[in-house]
Amino acid sequence: MTDLTPSELGNLTDKLTQRRGELVAMIRAGAADAGHDNLRRMSGEVGDPGDESSALQQTDLNLAEMEGEVRELRAVDRALERVRDGSYGYCAECGCNIPTARLAAYPTAERCTQCQTRHERVYGGRDVTPSI
Numbered sequence: 001m002t003d004l005t006p007s008e009l010g011n012l013t014d015k016l017t018q019r020r021g022e023l024v025a026m027i028r029a030g031a032a033d034a035g036h037d038n039l040r041r042m043s044g045e046v047g048d049p050g051d052e053s054s055a056l057q058q059t060d061l062n063l064a065e066m067e068g069e070v071r072e073l074r075a076v077d078r079a080l081e082r083v084r085d086g087s088y089g090y091c092a093e094c095g096c097n098i099p100t101a102r103l104a105a106y107p108t109a110e111r112c113t114q115c116q117t118r119h120e121r122v123y124g125g126r127d128v129t130p131s132i
């Protein structure tokens with residue numbers, strides 16, 4: 001067992017489930033927007049080149065935003081998967097208990113602070129996850 005009490009684990013699971021719903025809604029809305037922009041561009045509704053490039057820029061921005069949301073959604077799904085298989089709250093690298101305070105701040109945390117720091121030093125960036 002981890003240091004988490006059943007009610008703490010329940011709270012974190014609720015948080016993750018709620019966040020998942022928010023992310024899915026944001027991604028759906030973003031996808032609808034992007035689709036709409038593409039449609040407008042294809043139908044020639046966007047007239048002069050200035051408008052066109054700002055429309056493109058906006059789409060890029062939306063896509064970058066969506067990419068972040070999709071990445072977070074994957075992290076949330078992995079966390080919920082770990083709740084199901086009972087490995088939630090354990091560091092993926094060293095197997096120690098991830099401190100409850102860290103999980104409360106980052107419910108999707110997969111590593112203890114030490115392993116995360118080392119991981120970031122190797123791979124860079126806070127959101128980077130290994131491809132395998």
Ligand SMILES: [Zn+2]
Pocket residue numbers: 091092093094095096111112113114115116
């Ligand atoms: Zn660790």
